[in-house]
Amino acid sequence: MGRTYDIVNPISLDQPWGRGFNAAHTHAFADDKPLLARNFLPRGLGRSYGDVCVNDGGTLLHTFRRDRLLAFDDVHGVLTCEAGASLADIAQVMLPHGWFLPVVPGTRYVTVGGAIANDVHGKNHHVAGAFGRFVKSCSLYRSDWQSAQTVAPADAMFPSVIGGLGLSGLMNEASIQLKPVPGPGIMQETKLFGGDGRIDDCLALDEQSSAWEYTVGWIDTLDRGLRGVFFRGKHADGPDEWLAPNAARLTMPMDAPRWALGRWSAKAFNAAYYRAQSMRTATRETIPLWQFFFPLDAVNAWNRAYGKRGFIQYQFVVPTVAARETVPRILAHLREANVASYLAVIKTFGDLASPGLMSFPMPGTTVALDIPAPNSLDLRALDRADAMVADVGGRVYPAKDARMSAAMFQRFFPQWRALEATRDPAISSSFWRRVTTSQDTLE
């Protein structure tokens, strides 16, 4: 919807979405002749939870004003736009014409450049794979190139761009494949699972849902029984009023107080949520797709709900063979370590590989937990969880990370050196410096 400054991280441009700390930045805006000669990091709408969107001591080069839609091929469904265009804007312009994004993450307030740089995934990963699979081409500025160049899937640079955390260049434009949809609705089914401390029910529901385009589970990680709610959905038609998201948006007016954020509040919240879901009369209904994909976007600045000290999100994936056994073990470990968690999400990934060098998804099961204001005990518990993930060949998601150690990151992503080799020498991020500099050499 036009110049959407109010959707740029509304709290501060010097924080990531998870908040918790303030970085010192100088700010610049990408224009038709961007200045690339110094330590900078391209940034879209700042929805990454941790420091992949932070460049402490350097420059943030903001792209959110480069948001023009440049061409749409309505025969093949290919959209070319500037990299700062938001998925929110694209969805709203294209939905009335019967087109939607091929992959959407949990918020629509991300730019195309950010979606590519983090190779985001969505509830359709099991049938569609990650966002990077739908990039037809993009153009990059690099400090070591004379002018913007087009990078296509066949080019050597392409794998470094997809999931490249913005390090491989400043993206100017991208062409992405959209998909036709019957209308603005999602036919959704809800089922309860778990209670026995295992995730087998949830995995079984996944297996039975291969005909469903979207699947995701909400899981109460504070409950020994690991009870949860499974959602599956497919595109459906709906009334014209659903073509645009509900204009009446709430804004989180203040930071939540600390007392509201402890383990007992989380337990109470999770229990209330589970009860609300289990008492719903309709287990099958058609709802606006905005509500299905982006429930949190209905509240502006929802990250304030986690208070001034912010929160971190911990998202890991473990391979299919290990999931059944390892996921409950990691969740039990975090529960026993008294790590509070709201609204954990569980999702089984498919085996469609992304062209990205550093893509997070792999065939297996992923869990994402929100942890408010982690203390040193929480962080130590997460370090141990990292080790459990690494032992079975899994990995932790950089786009959400603010704390993993360099050693762990390099174990999760041994291919990081290939990205480092193609990184634009003028681009860096707090995240990249943190995970590529080993503790021994840190001053």
Add this chain to the structure above:
Amino acid sequence: MNETNVVVVGATSAVAQAAIRLWAQRGHTLTLVARNAAELERIAADARVRGSPQVTTLTGDLTERKFIAESIRSTNAPRIALIAYGSLTDSARADTDVDYLADELQANFVSAALWAQLLADRMAANNAAGGSIAVISSVAGDRGRGSNHAYGAAKAGLTAFCSGLRARMATRRVHVVTVKPGFIDSPMTAHIAKKGALWATPDAVAAGIVSAIDKKRDVVYLPGFWRLIMLIITHIPERIFKRLKI
């Protein structure tokens, strides 16, 4: 309705771009005028994707008399026009650089008045349909202030010109609306985390302009609370006002 042609002068400004998106979504045809050809082409492409059936671009020096006349002559019957360009004059430089001062007054007042006059005549000549012209002036034009005397004076002139033009055109089916925005969130102010309530986004200002044209308003302050602020400012006695650092 889809036959409506909208002329936007200064199409690369943030407010103009946001207004163009709203008109493009309505399916209006557009004539976009600006100096930066490359940016203008991107804005035109964006308008096409968003639903405008036809977008024409004109590139040139917006302050040049010949370009103004030729642009209007070459434009298909305009029904709506937005004059959106301006230059925020540096008062300190204007104090010492007379050529700069003259150029700024020419840009902010003389050339904008010419666009408004010629567009109004063109719309009136097309008298069955008539038209609407929105001219972006400024709250700064309501009273000359020490901090921006040259800019304020040019905008004051433009406000007075629009008021007179509105009266002249009242019987000729041409509606003129004077738009007085307050502080607009520009790209370079976007990083100031706490800008306070006085700052409005270009989106909000653009929505106000489109609505003012729809409702045939005469003078709009955007956001509306600026009417109250300026009411107070214009009533401060000059003896006191001249000593205020505002």
